[in-house]
Amino acid sequence: MEMLRVENIVKQYAGHLALDDISISTKKGEIFGLLGPNGAGKTTMIRIINQIIGPDAGKVFLDGRELRRDDISKIGYLPEERGLYKKMKVYDQVLYFARLKGMGKQEAKRKIDEWFEKFEITSWYSKKVEELSKGMAQKIQFIITVLHEPELLILDEPFSGFDPINAQLIRNEILDLKKKGASILLSTHNMSSVEEICDSIALMNHSKLILNGELSKVKEQFRSHTYAIQFKGMTFGFANALFADFSLEHSEQIDENRAVAHVKLLKGNTLNDLLRTVMQVVEVESVNEIVPSMNDIFIQAVNAKKGGSHE
Amino acid sequence: MQRKEAVMSKIGLIIQREYASRVKKRSFLVITILVPILIASLGFLAMWLSIQETKNIRVLVVDPGNLCGGKIYVGMEENPPATFYFQQDDISLEEFQHSEKYQAYDLLLGLDAKVITNKGIKGFFREKISTQVEYYIRNKIELRLEEYFALDYGISLNEYRIIRQEFNFHLENIDPDKVDTSYAQWVGFFFSIFIFIFIITYSSQVMRGVIEEKTSRVVEILVSSVKPIQLMMGKIIGIGLVGLTQFAIWIVLVSVALFLMRSLIFQDMMNPENLANAMGPMEGMSADILSGQMDVITKDSELIYIIYQGIPWATLLFLFVLYFIGGYLLYAGLFAVIGAAVDSETDSQQVMLPVMLPLMFSYAVGINIIFNPGGPAALWFSQIPFSSPIIMLQRVAAGTVHIGEVILSLALLTSAFVVILYGAAKVYRTGILMYGKKASWREIFKWLRY
Numbered sequence: 001m002e003m004l005r006v007e008n009i010v011k012q013y014a015g016h017l018a019l020d021d022i023s024i025s026t027k028k029g030e031i032f033g034l035l036g037p038n039g040a041g042k043t044t045m046i047r048i049i050n051q052i053i054g055p056d057a058g059k060v061f062l063d064g065r066e067l068r069r070d071d072i073s074k075i076g077y078l079p080e081e082r083g084l085y086k087k088m089k090v091y092d093q094v095l096y097f098a099r100l101k102g103m104g105k106q107e108a109k110r111k112i113d114e115w116f117e118k119f120e121i122t123s124w125y126s127k128k129v130e131e132l133s134k135g136m137a138q139k140i141q142f143i144i145t146v147l148h149e150p151e152l153l154i155l156d157e158p159f160s161g162f163d164p165i166n167a168q169l170i171r172n173e174i175l176d177l178k179k180k181g182a183s184i185l186l187s188t189h190n191m192s193s194v195e196e197i198c199d200s201i202a203l204m205n206h207s208k209l210i211l212n213g214e215l216s217k218v219k220e221q222f223r224s225h226t227y228a229i230q231f232k233g234m235t236f237g238f239a240n241a242l243f244a245d246f247s248l249e250h251s252e253q254i255d256e257n258r259a260v261a262h263v264k265l266l267k268g269n270t271l272n273d274l275l276r277t278v279m280q281v282v283e284v285e286s287v288n289e290i291v292p293s294m295n296d297i298f299i300q301a302v303n304a305k306k307g308g309s310h311e
Numbered sequence: 312m313q314r315k316e317a318v319m320s321k322i323g324l325i326i327q328r329e330y331a332s333r334v335k336k337r338s339f340l341v342i343t344i345l346v347p348i349l350i351a352s353l354g355f356l357a358m359w360l361s362i363q364e365t366k367n368i369r370v371l372v373v374d375p376g377n378l379c380g381g382k383i384y385v386g387m388e389e390n391p392p393a394t395f396y397f398q399q400d401d402i403s404l405e406e407f408q409h410s411e412k413y414q415a416y417d418l419l420l421g422l423d424a425k426v427i428t429n430k431g432i433k434g435f436f437r438e439k440i441s442t443q444v445e446y447y448i449r450n451k452i453e454l455r456l457e458e459y460f461a462l463d464y465g466i467s468l469n470e471y472r473i474i475r476q477e478f479n480f481h482l483e484n485i486d487p488d489k490v491d492t493s494y495a496q497w498v499g500f501f502f503s504i505f506i507f508i509f510i511i512t513y514s515s516q517v518m519r520g521v522i523e524e525k526t527s528r529v530v531e532i533l534v535s536s537v538k539p540i541q542l543m544m545g546k547i548i549g550i551g552l553v554g555l556t557q558f559a560i561w562i563v564l565v566s567v568a569l570f571l572m573r574s575l576i577f578q579d580m581m582n583p584e585n586l587a588n589a590m591g592p593m594e595g596m597s598a599d600i601l602s603g604q605m606d607v608i609t610k611d612s613e614l615i616y617i618i619y620q621g622i623p624w625a626t627l628l629f630l631f632v633l634y635f636i637g638g639y640l641l642y643a644g645l646f647a648v649i650g651a652a653v654d655s656e657t658d659s660q661q662v663m664l665p666v667m668l669p670l671m672f673s674y675a676v677g678i679n680i681i682f683n684p685g686g687p688a689a690l691w692f693s694q695i696p697f698s699s700p701i702i703m704l705q706r707v708a709a710g711t712v713h714i715g716e717v718i719l720s721l722a723l724l725t726s727a728f729v730v731i732l733y734g735a736a737k738v739y740r741t742g743i744l745m746y747g748k749k750a751s752w753r754e755i756f757k758w759l760r761y
Contacts, residue, residue: 014757050535052744069538077535081746083528088332099324100536144532 001028002064003152003183004049009058011044018044019055020207026185026200031178033194033215034187035294036204037302042187043080045204046156049185050077062152073102076150080157080187082141084129091125094144101148108147115143135166142170146177153177155186159193171197191294201294205302215294222297225265226290227274233282235259241281245269262290321537322545329520329549334556347561351568358572358615368393368444371416372452375401376424379455384472392444393418395451404435420452427459450477496681498622499708502631503677503701509635510700511670513554514642518659520546521650521743530743539740544732547643554639555632562628573619622708630707630717637724638700642666644728644735651742652750665752673698677705684711694720696727734759 005025011018019041026032036042047053049060051072060067062074084093091112098108116122119139129137138161146153158174159167175197178184188194194201194215201218203211211218226249231238238261239248246269251261265274271287278284292300333339370393372379381397396416406412407419420434432452440448454475461471521543524530533542645666653659676698680689684706693703693712699720706712741758742750750758 047744052534072536075535077532079528079531079535081528081531083526083531085332085523085529086527096324096328097532097536100321100533141532 003028005061007059009055017207022209024202030199031184033198033201040204041207074151076145076153078145078155086130097144098147103148111147153184159190194294211301222292228288230260230285231282232258237281322541325545326549329546333553343560347564368417370395370418372397372420374422383455392447495709499705500681503705507701510638514646516550517643518646518650540736543739634700640728644731648735648738651739658749669697673701684709696724
């Protein structure tokens, strides 16, 4: 089931084109990662989905229906640049934002108690935000984002600025919300978190979408069919045996007669073909596929586009 | 229909927050209570001093030629502003200034023996005396010397005093409802300063609020829940209501203070038969006690008379509220634009200049108008929306304005703030999400078209 669909969005600013015909869609209950270097247009995209700004062309659909103003109560947004009123008390502040999202007063109060008890921070209620540390304030912001139980959570760089313990806490909360059925769109630079929690990704660069799909499929797409083989025997003989069907990308001696070699399959050969070939000359100790990390994919995809364009 | 309701309640929430967060501040409480006390005490002081002027001045007339014969005609006046003492021995100025013997006298007048021919009288005061008292003293001395002439020409004192009677010369406005005096001008000017301060204070609070939300990035969370225009209008309305609340409290407190002063301190200035009336029930607490009951207070002190009867308080206060709302909305829109365009409060100074100039200018025009309330400057600047809130009130206080002019200027003001707020909303929408740079006015105008 589709949760969010963005169709052919274009946004032009005075000096530059921020979004160039972008289309993405996310499924219900999945965590969707919106990736891209700084200035790629992620925040503009997120602002359009949040109806903070309007697109010049294109449409946004939520739950199969074109996005409307009152859909904002179904969306929870944690902006990248986030802040709170410094002089306002924590409780009043959370209540204020909850009510701006359309919650009733009593319901909001009940939910606030629930979340604050969960995080064991009810003692912060009457503190002013300026008395809180940055990490504490971020917890409050997270609560504000999720308090009204949005169907779609939009988190812009949710892990930036959190210490590792809080980042872990937030990660768990995100997974928990997913389990409860929320759909999540998050933008991040943190590639390890993408691999850990995202089901699908879209990669943007220079206002364009350059990669999109389920994480596993994207990774499949970027598989280089390279294997790390650890063996006992002569590296020279190993390299000779590969001949034209495989390419030796890299090799490293472990000790006098053992080495690890990275070998890429060529011309439709399989791992079995490779093993058959090298078994004749060396003793294979272990084989692993070298899977590209999201980080590699990110860099590779961004650089590939850079090379292709006139920039 | 339901959608409309939701939108309204969001603005309502914003107004509520903006209002409550300011009204609950201790500084609000302090200023709200201190200012009326200050105003009331200053008012009291001014009025009290205006009565104290009738304090008796002791005049020492040094008359070596004994022209006055040690006597002066003071008539039947019960409380003369000055008493005359005569001495034939001439004294030096140092003596008068320092000698113990003369400390009781406030004024030294020297009648040279040649005064009859050279017509010169010189006096020295310890403290400046009011023009009214000066006039009184001069008149009495002149009268005495004229009597000397009269005797010379063979006219008896009685005859001369019949001839030489003081006429009661009094200038009044042709329209009996208007009290056109310089005091009223000053009260009007006071109002224009007051509305000037009010507009500056509260519209710059709008700017500060916008900057606060922008620099703390709260605005990012806010705009995902409410439209920028709701945010801007909620803030402007909320802060404006704080201003009106403060104003209302001030009016009540100052009225009570004036009422108490009138019934307790300036009591003797009222007619006994009306006293009971004025001291009566609480119905008189509002502004109408100030403007009603024309004959209660005598005209002994012009200032007290003006304050209690000459100023059209009810009209003035009503118009104050209207002009404050209009002027505030106009300038708050402009200040909101500045807040949205800059990144910090220190950046705002430069961008503020074009907005502050018309306000400052109106203030300067206001000073000019005290002395020329019917001139072309008054006429024009009480219509131009950027200055009309400041200038028109002053003219109303002075009673030099026609109702049609007020309606026209209010209409112009209203259309001006509608246009300004419309433009401000557009600029605001773009500006609040622009970080890290200070926009120039050129860029601001560009945002108008986004």
